[in-house]
Amino acid sequence: MTKPLSIDLRERLISAVEGGMSRRSAAQRFGIAASTAIKWVDQWRRTGSIRPQPQGGDKRSHRIEAHAEEILALVDETPDITLAEIAEWLNEAHGLKVAQSTVWGLLNRRGMTFKKNRARQRTAAP
Numbered sequence: 144m145t146k147p148l149s150i151d152l153r154e155r156l157i158s159a160v161e162g163g164m165s166r167r168s169a170a171q172r173f174g175i176a177a178s179t180a181i182k183w184v185d186q187w188r189r190t191g192s193i194r195p196q197p198q199g200g201d202k203r204s205h206r207i208e209a210h211a212e213e214i215l216a217l218v219d220e221t222p223d224i225t226l227a228e229i230a231e232w233l234n235e236a237h238g239l240k241v242a243q244s245t246v247w248g249l250l251n252r253r254g255m256t257f258k259k260n261r262a263r264q265r266t267a268a269p
Contacts, residue, residue, distance in 0.1 A: 153193040
């Protein structure tokens with residue numbers, strides 16, 4: 144992920160716009176996209192801050208975390224349940240469509256892992 148542009152550049156752009164320059168012409172002058180200049184000036188006028196917003200991070204796990212206790216109970220009840228079956232259950236029970244990787248993320252955060260069992264391994268070549 145790229146780093147946010149510098150605070151110095153943001154300050155100079157805001158100063159130029161406050162000095163009477165349009166946002167688009169200020170963007171062209173400083174070599175940034177017009178949409179970026181528009182967003183920076185809007186943010187500055189709304190909040191009084193020119194600091195960049197936080198980037199990245201998890202924005203969706205709260206959807207599945209709301210059902211964590213039910214999912215863990217389901218896994219305790221049926222230990223050999225698959226990730227696909229849990230995802231299907233969530234869709235049927237709550238109308239929540241999630242990928243298997245999302246279910247795995249929830250179980251992984253809870254410390255649940257899949258361990259190989261010698262009894263289930265394939266036989267070796269002779």
